[in-house]
Amino acid sequence: MEKLLExxxxxxxxxxxxxxxxxxxxxxxxxxxxxxxxxxxxxxIGVTIPPEELVPENFNSFTSMVNLINKLENE
Amino acid sequence: xxxxxxxxxxxxxxxxxxxxxAFIGDNSSLTFSELYAKSRSCGSFIASKKLNKQPIIVFMKxxxxxxxxxxGVVYSGNYYVPLDxxxxxxxxxxxxxxVKSPLIICDGVTSKLLDKWRSERDLDWNYDYSTILFSDxxxxxxxxxxxxxxxxxxxxxxxxxxxxxxxxxxxxxxxIVKHRSVIxxxxxxxxxIGVSSDTIFGNQSPLYLDACLKExxxxxKYGATTYLIPTSLFMxxxxxxxxxxxxxxxxxxxxxxxxxxVAGLGAFGIATPTSLHTIxxxxxxxxxxxxxxxxxALPNARFIHLYGPTEATGMSCYYEITSSYDYTGSIxxxxxxxxxxxxxxxxxxxxxxxxxxxxICIRGAGLSLGYFNDKEKTNSVFVQNxxxxxxxxxxxTGDMGYYGYIDFNSNYSGNEKRVLFYKGRRDYQIxxxxxxxxxxxxxxxxxxxxxxxxxxxxxxxxxSRIILYYMGxxxxxxTVKAFLKANxxxxxxPYAIISCDxxxxxxxGKIDRVKLLERRTRE
Numbered sequence: 001m002e003k004l005l006e007x008x009x010x011x012x013x014x015x016x017x018x019x020x021x022x023x024x025x026x027x028x029x030x031x032x033x034x035x036x037x038x039x040x041x042x043x044x045i046g047v048t049i050p051p052e053e054l055v056p057e058n059f060n061s062f063t064s065m066v067n068l069i070n071k072l073e074n075e
Numbered sequence: 076x077x078x079x080x081x082x083x084x085x086x087x088x089x090x091x092x093x094x095x096x097a098f099i100g101d102n103s104s105l106t107f108s109e110l111y112a113k114s115r116s117c118g119s120f121i122a123s124k125k126l127n128k129q130p131i132i133v134f135m136k137x138x139x140x141x142x143x144x145x146x147g148v149v150y151s152g153n154y155y156v157p158l159d160x161x162x163x164x165x166x167x168x169x170x171x172x173x174v175k176s177p178l179i180i181c182d183g184v185t186s187k188l189l190d191k192w193r194s195e196r197d198l199d200w201n202y203d204y205s206t207i208l209f210s211d212x213x214x215x216x217x218x219x220x221x222x223x224x225x226x227x228x229x230x231x232x233x234x235x236x237x238x239x240x241x242x243x244x245x246x247x248x249x250x251i252v253k254h255r256s257v258i259x260x261x262x263x264x265x266x267x268i269g270v271s272s273d274t275i276f277g278n279q280s281p282l283y284l285d286a287c288l289k290e291x292x293x294x295x296k297y298g299a300t301t302y303l304i305p306t307s308l309f310m311x312x313x314x315x316x317x318x319x320x321x322x323x324x325x326x327x328x329x330x331x332x333x334x335x336x337v338a339g340l341g342a343f344g345i346a347t348p349t350s351l352h353t354i355x356x357x358x359x360x361x362x363x364x365x366x367x368x369x370x371x372a373l374p375n376a377r378f379i380h381l382y383g384p385t386e387a388t389g390m391s392c393y394y395e396i397t398s399s400y401d402y403t404g405s406i407x408x409x410x411x412x413x414x415x416x417x418x419x420x421x422x423x424x425x426x427x428x429x430x431x432x433x434x435i436c437i438r439g440a441g442l443s444l445g446y447f448n449d450k451e452k453t454n455s456v457f458v459q460n461x462x463x464x465x466x467x468x469x470x471x472t473g474d475m476g477y478y479g480y481i482d483f484n485s486n487y488s489g490n491e492k493r494v495l496f497y498k499g500r501r502d503y504q505i506x507x508x509x510x511x512x513x514x515x516x517x518x519x520x521x522x523x524x525x526x527x528x529x530x531x532x533x534x535x536x537x538x539s540r541i542i543l544y545y546m547g548x549x550x551x552x553x554t555v556k557a558f559l560k561a562n563x564x565x566x567x568x569p570y571a572i573i574s575c576d577x578x579x580x581x582x583x584g585k586i587d588r589v590k591l592l593e594r595r596t597r598e
Contacts, residue, residue, distance in 0.1 A: 013553060014560075024307065032508065032565060034310040035336065051342045054311050 001066045007040045008062065017062040024056040034059070047072050077231035078254055080114075080149055082261075082295035087111050090298050097294055098139035099322075100303040105139040107298065113143040113213040115222060117180070118150025120212040122221050124178065127152045130237055130447075132176040134158040134167070134185045135209065137282050137303060142291055144180050144209050145236070145282075152225040154234040156249070157283040160185050165562040168192065169246050170239055172202050173448065179206045231255040237447050238285050240385050241512045241567070243502070245519035249447030252285070256388040259440040261292045263412040267393050268326065268355055268379065274299035275350075277324035279309065279333050285385050286358065286509075289328040309333055312342035319348040326353040328381070330509025331361035332539075338368040347372050357381030357390060359506035360497075361406060366396070382408035382497060384472050385511070386456070388441045391415050392495060407481065407494035415439040417495060418469060419476060424461040427477070432498060435476040436460075436469045443470075473501050503588075505534045507541060510566040517543060517559070517567055524558050526550035529578050532569060533591045540570035542595050544578055 008017050011033055015023075023029045029037065037059075042048050047069050058068045086107065087093055093108035105113070121131065131148045133155050135141040141157070148155040156174050158167055171179075181189060189206050231254045242248035270293040278301050280286035290301045302322050308315040315337065319327075334356050337343075354369065354376055361380070370378065383391035394409025411417045419426060419433030427433040438460060445453030460467040475498045503514040514532040521530035526549020533542050545555065552572050559568055579590035 014557065024310070027307075029310075030565065031306070031310045031336070032568075035339075036570070038340070050344075051313050051340050052345050054313060054340060054342075056307070056311060056314075 001062075001069070003045050004041070004065060004069065005062065007037065007044060011036065021061040021063075024060050029059060041069065045069060076258055078149070078226065078229050078233075079235060079257055079261075079292060079295070080146065080226070082292060083107070083111060083114070083146065086295060086298040095298065096300050097298075098142055098301050098303065100138045101305050103139055105143060110139075110143050110146070112217070113140070114146035114150055115217040116215040117144055117147025117209065117212050118222060118225075119218040120207075120215040121148060121151035121153060121178065122218065122225060123215075126177055127225075128233070129153045129178075130156050130174050130176050130234075132156045132158060132171065132174060132179045132204075134160075134179055134189070135182045136160050136184055137306075138182075139303065140182070140209055140213070141282050143213065145291075147212075148180070149235065150222055150225070152229065154236055154251075156237045156239075158239075159281055159283045160188070161281070161565070162283065163562055163564055164188075164192070166247060166564060170249070171204065173246070173249065174237065175202050176204065179204050180209050180212075181206055182209055229254075231258065232444075234444060238283065238385060240284075241504075241510075241516050243504070243513040243515045245516055245523075247516075248449060248452065250285070250385045250443050251445060251447045252388055252443045256441050256443060257288060257292060259414055260288065260388045260390070260412075261296060263414060264289060264390060265293045265296065267395075267412065268293070268328070268353055269377075270297050270299060270326070272298045274326050275322065275324050276301040277319055277322070277327045278303050279327065279329040280509075285389050286328075286330070288389050289355070309336060312337045312340050313345050316342055316346040316348045320346075320350050323350045324348075325350050326355075327351060328355040328357075330358045331356045331365075332359060332508045334369060335362060335365045338365040343368065343372040349373075351376055353377045353379070355379040355381050355393075357383070358509045358511075363404070363406060366406065370396070380406050380408060383441075384437075384470070384474070386443050386445075386470050386472070387415075387437045387439075388443055391437050391439075391441060392417060394494060405496060407479070408476070408497050409494050411437075411439075412441075415441055417476075418460070418462065419478070420461070420471075426462075429478045429480075429493070432475050432477050434501060435472045435474045435495075435497075437472060438467070438469045442468065473504060475499050475501055505536075505541075507534065507539065508566050510564075512541075512567050514541075517541065517563065517569065520559060520563055521545055521555060524550050524555055527555065529586075531578050531586045531588065531591060533588050533595065535592065535595055541567070542591075543569035543572045544575050544591055545572070546575060546578055 094106045097107045097110050098105050131153045133144045145155045234251050235254045237249040237251045239247040239249050276290040278290040294301045378396040380394040381390040392408045392411050394407045416438040418436045421427045421433045445457050456471045460469045479496050480492050505512050517532040518530045526547050527545050528547035530545040555572050579587040581587045
């Protein structure tokens with residue numbers, strides 16, 4: 001999931017995504033980011049995130065985003 | 076009517092049950108009677124400080140109490156300047172220094188911020204202020220005599236508020252608005268939207284922008300209800316729709332990008348906001364493909380396109396989408412609200428013929444008083460109507476527009492076929508995520524960094540992204556990014572910052588923004 005880390009790091013180079021577990025609740029990722037994030041995941045990883053998966057729980061940490069992408073890739 | 080407080084007072088008098096909820100936020104709410112009591116208490120406290128016709132800053136986290144603080148300032152015979160804890164520090168400091176408000180009303184979070192700044196204050200920070208917690212004054216004993224004396228002396232051209240918007244000189248500029256303009260706007264907007272006591276608004280806009288007038292004052296006038304929708308829901312469209320349905324929200328006036336987010340992320344496949352019957356949108360261009368997705372999801376709802384600048388108090392024009400027309404091109408901005416005139420003026424200050432471009436100029440009671448403490452800027456855009464031989468001020472918006480015709484099918488009759496269309500700016504102002512931004516403000520902020528020479532911001536409208544190019548070897552991209560992040564509001568931050576060796580110039584020596592944008596497309 002290097003590509004995902006790359007995308008996140010491009011948006012916020014000052015955040016350590018390996019430890020942060022409340023990205024949404026702490027407003028690190030906001031409504032401006034989420035649109036970009038979804039578009040970049042689609043473009044660069046080739047995974048389209050459906051609206052039902054657009055919930056805070058799936059984006060609060062790097063791990064939860066990885067799990068979401070893995071799950072969608074296996075579907 | 077000469078004062079907006081009459082809206083609240085008339086409603087309270089007429090209402091059967093004043094325990095109806097007026098404003099509902101994340102963790103708190105206010106009924107009409109609570110709002111009335113808190114505003115009057117707050118107003119009596121401020122009046123006891125012998126302040127009159129002064130700008131009073133309300134610096135709070137978005138919540139129903141913030142609206143009570145606004146009204147409290149008005150009760151005290153002063154005018155409010157709304158600020159929110161989401162605005163970055165430097166910007167707030169610029170506004171505080173500009174306004175020099177004798178009193179700042181805050182909440183627990185913002186008062187700590189102000190204390191911190193006061194203790195860190197450097198030499199060029201030459202303004203002292205006193206702060207007061209809203210929670211400490213909202214149950215102050217209301218002084219009927221003082222409040223009624225203040226009201227007897229109030230007139231409708233007294234200022235009501237100052238809101239700050241992006242400024243092309245690098246500092247935000249304040250637009251100062253009188254009661255008369257807001258009353259005129261609310262009367263006309265409410266009739267176009269169709270507000271009643273059954274209206275339940277879902278507010279999206281921050282309370283520090285004029286956009287929130289659309290919900291706040293009609294709620295007071297009609298005894299309606301407004302939910303202040305938590306900002307985080309605008310990232311999660313399905314949850315947003317559930318929130319709308321759970322609270323039976325029936326009317327929304329959102330920036331187009333918020334509607335686009337819901338449509339673009341495919342939320343209607345999962346959920347439909349069935350409680351909505353009126354959807355107004357504006358502040359930026361709404362792609363027709365997204366409008367059509369909304370229309371298909373809610374075929375019986377009304378869709379109304381709104382257009383207008385902060386300088387004319389909010390919205391000046393509207394266009395209701397008709398079901399008989401299939402929109403493929405741009406959506407018209409339609410026609411002016413009642414009691415508002417739109418004049419198109421070409422380069423020679425003449426009225427262009429239909430189809431030809433002209434600058435959109437606004438005339439009417441909705442015109443604001445101008446810019447706060449900036450006569451020069453005010454006089455440059457609030458100007459004498461060149462078509463009148465008597466004193467007559469119009470506001471030159473800088474927006475370009477033209478009159479066009481819409482081909483309705485044969486059974487359409489009426490003279491509304493001739494409608495106004497918006498067609499870009501004559502300067503470097505843009506609309507991004509519903510916010511109005513002067514690209515020059517971003518450039519000047521970047522150029523203030525040591526080691527940055529020339530900086531140029533361009534807007535890639537196709538992808539809705541701001542790109543900043545800069546020259547200068549003294550500052551790396553990370554430094555520029557960190558500085559901008561600390562000092563510009565979130566919505567003004569460039570999506571990409573690019574260090575380059577040259578910035579193209581036009582033959583006249585100006586920055587060639589078209590060439591820069593082309594460079595972006597190639598990258």
